[in-house]
Amino acid sequence: MRVWASLALALLLAIIVAACAGHDWASPGDVLRAIAGDPSLGARLLVEWRIPRVLAAALVGALLGLGGTVFQGVFRNPLAEPYLLGSAGGAALGATVALLVPLAVPQSLLLPVLAFAGAWGATILVIGISRVSGAVDAAGMLLAGVAMAAILGALRSFLMLALSDETVSLQIVLSWVLGGVQTPSWPVLGLMAAISAACLGLTLVLARNLDILGLGETMATSFGLNVNRFVMLAVLAGSVVVAAAVAFGGLVAFVGLASPHIARWLVGPLHRPLLPASALVGAIVVTVADAIARSALPPAEIPLGLVTAVAGGPFFILLLARRLRT
């Protein structure tokens, strides 16, 4: 219980600090007054812009935490991360199309939709390829994912070269790939929250079988689990979660990798407590990272993925070192 209370409190604190942070720092009192309905311009800016952005960052982090936990559980590999099966490459390709190809749809709508479609589509392709080639196990999927990432990366580079000219800047593509939470309107934020809650429910359904899969494929089969079918279902579900995170927040590095590890230290390896704990950790990390991204170098904004990578890179090295030592 104490762990959960601490996590919830930490998230609340992170959200309050992040709501204060920005080009112009607000005091917690300003934030409270703004929420209470203060009609001043500063308060309205807080309510219309900063607070939705902070909450969106928390939701993106929660989704990455959930996705990372599912992928590490399915592949039983502590270095597995949500972008493993081509979803990052697919999302980036979708976003590149949305940003560079002139289509008659507003970009604010097209970008998340194409990023989602790219991320999920790439994963489905990977599963399809591994099925066709008869390698439906985790290792087969990982190999297909590596190949898919290379193909999609090349396609995106080609598109960027072919579509850019003096009028279209590649910088918007680059900054999207480096990750950044869009500021949603309140109705969109509501939709994000609903999708995130659905993702939590969806992954919790997988929890017991993820535990059983962790016993090894032979034991899992003897415990009545159809391993290949479950791995495929779990990957499909996990990639929906990741695609949602990517659609709202671009490619945010390391959060999906690190959150499940931190959560495992706190609540242990069983997936039923691990999934919500990992979501909370992810939410805290991205909320803080987004606040740093917005406020560290005013008036510019650092891409969120850079902030998480600078903090996450050393964490990743630490993880590798620990693993190599055991």
Place this chain on the structure above:
Amino acid sequence: MTALIADKLTVKRDNATLLDGLSLSLGPTGSVAVIGPNGAGKSTLLKVLAGIEAPTSGRILLGDRDLASLSHAARAHALGFVPQHFDPHWDLSVGELVQLGAERGERVAQEAVDKIIAAFELAGLGHRRWSTLSGGERARVLLATVLVVDPPVLLADEPAASLDIRHRLDVIRALAARGRDRLSIVVVHDLDLAFSFFDRIVLVDRGTVVADAPAPALLDDPRLDAVFGVRFERLQTNDGWLLRARL
């Protein structure tokens, strides 16, 4: 009480024949040791009987039902499988592992969990993590996890092979003792343990049953020497026979 019948089981993988039309009929109770040289097909036989691998041809009857027609949950409840190597990926606690075993198939009552914890003397280990357990403790936890649902049929691929002699005897004795009122089928690598503790011996070689007989009847059988490619000296001791292999 459930009998287990294997009917002309064949398993082929990549042009290799692992089981070659193997048939075997086992009653609802009894302790059965499966012996044979490396590569004879013992582990494959056990996995196919447990429903973990599907045979290329042939079928398995569990009671009067085809194993392939059972639901995954029903199979998980009816057949307990103990693998030779068990290394859970996540560092679960003893209590969590036994609980996972209890929740496969239909959920069993908490009393069953408490009973198995007591039976395998794990009461003090509930919160210990797998990585901190000794080999003997791990073997007990594995058995408790598999046996917590009290499956009518137990299939064990000698999980004690790497344990010291005291723990090995403990594990083999526990596995064989289940044969009094259940069916217990165990791949045993130590022939003396097989002949001392088990009612019936199934000698497997090249994917087929070479001999299948009560333990005392098979002891003198020359096929034993032929299959293992050695000459056994049968040494009589106070309470049975010892097999000493000579090249």
